[in-house]
Amino acid sequence: MTMAPETTAGPVLVLLGGTGDLARRMLLPSLFHxxxxxxxxxxxxxxxxxxxxxxxxxxxxxxxxxxAARETLSDAVWERFxxxxxxxxxxxxxPEGAVKLAAQVGPFSELVIxxxxxxxxxxxxxxxxxAAGLITQTTRLVLExxxxxxxxxxxALNRAVAAVASEExxxxxxxxxxxxxxxNLIALRFANIAxxxxxxxxxxxHVQITVAETEGVGSRWPxxxxxxxxxxxxxxxxxxLLCLIAMEPPADLDPDAVRQxxxxxxxxxxxxxxxSVGQEVVLGQYAQGIVDGKSVESxxxxxxxxxxxxxxxxxxxxxxxxxxxxxxxxxxxxxxMPERRTQIVxxxxxxxxxxxxxxxxxxxxxxxxVIDLQPQEDIxxxxxxQKPGLGQDGMRLQxxxxxxxxxxxxxxxxxxxxxxxxxxxxxxxxxxRTLFVHRNEVEEAWRWVDGVAAxxxxxxLKPKTYAAGSLGPAGVHxxxxxxxxxxxx
Ligand code: NDP
Ligand code: BG6
Numbered sequence: 001m002t003m004a005p006e007t008t009a010g011p012v013l014v015l016l017g018g019t020g021d022l023a024r025r026m027l028l029p030s031l032f033h034x035x036x037x038x039x040x041x042x043x044x045x046x047x048x049x050x051x052x053x054x055x056x057x058x059x060x061x062x063x064x065x066x067x068a069a070r071e072t073l074s075d076a077v078w079e080r081f082x083x084x085x086x087x088x089x090x091x092x093x094x095p096e097g098a099v100k101l102a103a104q105v106g107p108f109s110e111l112v113i114x115x116x117x118x119x120x121x122x123x124x125x126x127x128x129x130x131a132a133g134l135i136t137q138t139t140r141l142v143l144e145x146x147x148x149x150x151x152x153x154x155x156a157l158n159r160a161v162a163a164v165a166s167e168e169x170x171x172x173x174x175x176x177x178x179x180x181x182x183x184n185l186i187a188l189r190f191a192n193i194a195x196x197x198x199x200x201x202x203x204x205x206h207v208q209i210t211v212a213e214t215e216g217v218g219s220r221w222p223x224x225x226x227x228x229x230x231x232x233x234x235x236x237x238x239x240x241l242l243c244l245i246a247m248e249p250p251a252d253l254d255p256d257a258v259r260q261x262x263x264x265x266x267x268x269x270x271x272x273x274x275x276s277v278g279q280e281v282v283l284g285q286y287a288q289g290i291v292d293g294k295s296v297e298s299x300x301x302x303x304x305x306x307x308x309x310x311x312x313x314x315x316x317x318x319x320x321x322x323x324x325x326x327x328x329x330x331x332x333x334x335x336x337m338p339e340r341r342t343q344i345v346x347x348x349x350x351x352x353x354x355x356x357x358x359x360x361x362x363x364x365x366x367x368x369x370v371i372d373l374q375p376q377e378d379i380x381x382x383x384x385x386q387k388p389g390l391g392q393d394g395m396r397l398q399x400x401x402x403x404x405x406x407x408x409x410x411x412x413x414x415x416x417x418x419x420x421x422x423x424x425x426x427x428x429x430x431x432x433r434t435l436f437v438h439r440n441e442v443e444e445a446w447r448w449v450d451g452v453a454a455x456x457x458x459x460x461l462k463p464k465t466y467a468a469g470s471l472g473p474a475g476v477h478x479x480x481x482x483x484x485x486x487x488x489x
Contacts, residue, residue, distance in 0.1 A: 018048025
């Protein structure tokens with residue numbers, strides 16, 4: 001039996017776009033998992049919002065179906081979760097829609113408004129929700145990507161939100177920051193003294209960050225075609241990973257301390273020019289091909305009209321500061337790659353001098369730290385050691401990956417992998433902004449990305465096609481080989 005939602009002044013989560021794709025696939029299942037783990041704030045009410053006129057009963061059934069699509073529901077937990085859910089149908093960008101929502105929200109002790117709607121609605125929704133009294137000095141606003149399409153539009157969006165709330169109230173989501181291994185990267189760097197002295201251009205030869213996806217763009221093309229791989233993936237998720245690898249140790253994990261260090265990295269990214277961009281950037285667009293044994297169509301066919309949007313980008317960039325001068329960072333991301341893989345490779349330099357025999361030197365491989373985020377989560381350090389046995393030809397060597405991960409620690413209550421949004425939602429309820437993106441980070445990242453896009457526009461760079469299921473267009477290997485390296489595939 002469905003219980004009436006609580007109406008006393010407890011905490012409330014308003015989920016704008018509560019029927020959308022993100023809500024159904026990620027946010028509602030994540031909230032449900034927090035319910036299973038008894039981590040939701042006591043008495044939390046969840047109000048889903050969209051304009052489709054359905055009843056709260058219908059909405060609860062939709063939520064149940066969305067969660068059941070992922071897992072088997074326990075009735076007891078579902079009853080607890082169900083009792084929290086309410087639904088409001090109306091247009092929150094209109095003053096009267098926001099006023100009616102405020103009436104339905106009623107009294108609250110704390111309010112979180114999650115904007116899981118198109119960013120084109122953020123400004124109007126903020127204005128009407130503030131006028132309706134829903135954005136007070138303590139309301140937390142959670143913003144999904146993309147925050148703009150370039151520096152100018154991101155500044156306009158940030159200004160519109162800043163008109164109704166202070167930066168401390170704003171939680172900009174980059175769901176990569178909620179992934180367990182990304183947090184483990186922070187632990188690895190700053191909870192161990194062993195790596196810090198090595199974490200410089202003296203010992204690190206280069207860094208590779210790869211985000212490969214097997215999926216195509218499909219029905220998302222109207223959004224994607226306007227963004228492409230640079231703006232959809234590199235500007236946010238990949239640059240956040242780059243910042244966490246490259247930043248100086250912050251004084252503590254205070255959000256502002258971390259943000260300041262990330263912003264310093266962004267400011268030190270070397271701009272690209274019309275003359276350098278052809279050597280530093282490779283763009284691709286997938287053609288028909290085979291992925292996971294199935295024939296898939298080209299991006300052009302999905303879009304149905306000529307387009308120069310890149311579904312693949314690889315680039316080499318430099319961070320011009322003392323720590324990283326001369327150490328290249330290679331970033332690549334693409335749709336319709338042969339396998340799903342998100343990986344960071346820290347490639348250390350070869351030994352300055354080897355004391356071993358020529359035969360043993362043939363076995364020698366430079367140390368490498370590999371941080372796998374997807375599909376497996378693992379951190380492994382490639383070390384050299386002695387090949388065991390009674391060989392007659394002197395000491396021989398072998399490389400051995402040493403796994404630093406406790407795979408089990410990455411899983412939730414039932415051994416499953418946590419959804420990145422679980423961590424982020426929990427931190428929003430706790431008011432901890434460490435894993436969220438500050439306005440300055442977004443804007444500095446856009447400043448650099450705008451420069452890259454402008455440079456390739458001036459140079460007339462166009463994406464080259466690659467067969468779906470391949471590792472990208474011709475030129476992707478040359479990009480890294482020019483620096484004397486190879487992709488870690
Ligand atoms: P959808 O288009 O699937 O959902 C949009 C939701 O917003 C629907 O519930 C829609 O319902 C509601 N909505 C639209 N206009 C209004 C309005 N004026 N007032 C109230 N509700 C409204 O989008 P997604 O779920 O895919 O994306 C949501 C956000 O998350 C976007 O910012 C997107 O960029 C971001 N994002 C999404 C990802 C994903 O995987 N889907 C990944 C990363 C970010 P109705 O039309 O009935 O009003
Ligand atoms: C989103 C991008 O931000 O991240 C998508 O818009 C991409 O294009 C997705 O597919 C990748 O996220 P994950 O967690 O599956 O690597």
